[in-house]
Amino acid sequence: MSNQRIVSRLKEISSKALDEVFGHKVDSSQLIVNQTKKEFDGNYTLVLFPFAKALRKGLPEIGEALSNYLTNLAEIRSCGLVAGFLNLEIETSEWKKELQLIAEDLNYGISSASGEKIMIEFSSPNTNKPLHLGHIRNILLGNSCARIHDALGYEVVETQVINDRGIAICKSMHAWQEFGNGETPDSTGMKGDHFVGKYYVAYNDALKEEYLKFQSSKEGLAFLDSKKKSEETAETFWSNYKNAYFNEHSTIGKATKEMLLKWEAGDSDTIALWKKLNDWVYSGFDKTYERLGVNFTKNYYESDTYKLGKESVEKYLKKGLFYKEPDGSVWIDLEDAGMDKKLVLRSDGTSVYMTQDIGTAQKRYEEFETTKMVYVVGNEQNYHFKVLFEILKQMEEPYADGLYHLSYGMVELPTGKMKSREGTVVDADDLMDEVIAEAKKSALEHGEIEGATDEERNEIYRKVGLAALKFQMIRVNPQKKMVFDPKESVDMQGTTGPYVQNAFVRIQSILRKMGAGSLEELHQEYELKEEEKELIILMSSYPDILKEAGSNYDPSLIASFGYSLAKAFHKFYHECSVLNAESEQAKNFRLVLIGQVSRLLEKSMAILGIEMPQRM
């Protein structure tokens, strides 16, 4: 965590000091300045070890000479040398100046528009079932990255590819047709995506039943005898044979595949049925997205994009980038780039996933001219994207250098992975209901919201509950797999969203009573407390943190910032009274200070899609 202005100033003067005292020229960017550890005096620390060798002098000698030089500067109050660390204490007036700069900058942390465009793809659900916990991580990461890049001056295009075609949705369609008796989301009062998901489950139950029946039938037993390897048990054979059964024996499977063929042929009844179910699903997704607070600039539908890319492959086949096998399939050899050979067109000339992704990337660039494209997709597809990006690079696409796979780890439960077969999938809507209900319970225990209307109360429960959920999801480094404990997600204490909100709410309570502080009177005589300096140090690191979060595509850094700032505030709150401050100067300073703290808490959490209540 570093402070842009003060740290770069410290590096600059240290570099100058080294030059003037020792005639040693070092670029200021080479210097290491860290925040001083709590157990030592000082605010920032210059690391001296690298100079011992370069100057062929002892660390004490270097330290003392630099101390003498630096202490004479207006910004530095004192220097302390511990081993190879030179601890610098910054002059009070500098802290006030820093606070003033933050307060006066209406766009603090925000970069002006660069004209650069970035596209972020996230969520990208299948339409056969509702969204679950895994989607929530994806969506929150994608949305946060979009907000981060907004703040960094990019024009952001948010998009999702909706997987609306294929065998999966046909399963739901078939099941609804067979067992639905014409019922609808309206007639059952169900949310559309859950309604369609119900039929997907029903389909799989029916298939399973059929499979079990086959296994015990004469035909099935004879089949088992003829195919089973001697070392296999019947159980493992059937479990491995599942997919092949679906493709080769199942009557329900056959009907479903026929449905898919009809869909591909454009059969009007099938298309109508398909549209009906998908529309139900979209109305359900819309509600979930709205509740999560996310929007998309543009949706791509796989039914429109699944044929893209073929022409490109054929074009680059002629150019020799791809090659054709005798059976007619088309491949690319990436062995020089450390990867395998990869199929891009089947022998029957149809395209595969990779082909479609190539085409979709090109189409997006044609439509939006985004030079950066981020794909928020789970890490199980790391290799796929490595290959995709390499192909696009070899095709010399203009955006090839701006491709990024924001690969995130799977979400697991304390009991292990979520498995739909075992019914352990955590549904997105249910989870939101749960955290909001828990926020309500918690508010009834500790909340101070007397006098609020029912509507206001519900808004508070919603904000607090969703804050708990969102913070819990985002605070973990995206790259890592995470364990999500539903019990912890409804926790409102410690490293949580509500903890951060509580800091904000406490500030609002003070500001309601006392009004804002005066910037003009900020520079009156007043010696800052450590807790106050700490808040300013943290706030001054915000622009750098935003940039780092952007360049690393890592929103967890923002969550971490918000928590640190809230924690520092809670400590300040305990140590320093605003209402009963020891002097008018102290009171005014604190009012200005907490005004900025509250502003940054709100802004940083807004980037994560977390809203702040006025009371809780």
Added chain:
RNA sequence: GGUCUCGUAGCUCAACUGGAUAGAGCAGCUGCCUUCUAAGCAGCAGGUUUCAGGUUCGAGUCCUGACGGGAUCACCA
């Protein structure tokens, strides 16, 4: 098996990209509400950073190897 990835307190996560005695939260124990919201603060306890080597002033972080988890290696999406 090949490739990639991860391994930090009982649990969930940090560690400013190589800097000081590895930090938080939860769970456990102890204090603090007549005072700006106790969804808070302070404290106790909890660690050979999986293991073994190496690189250097300095390694949780970089390199090599082992062990252990996960992912991926389809003319599936």
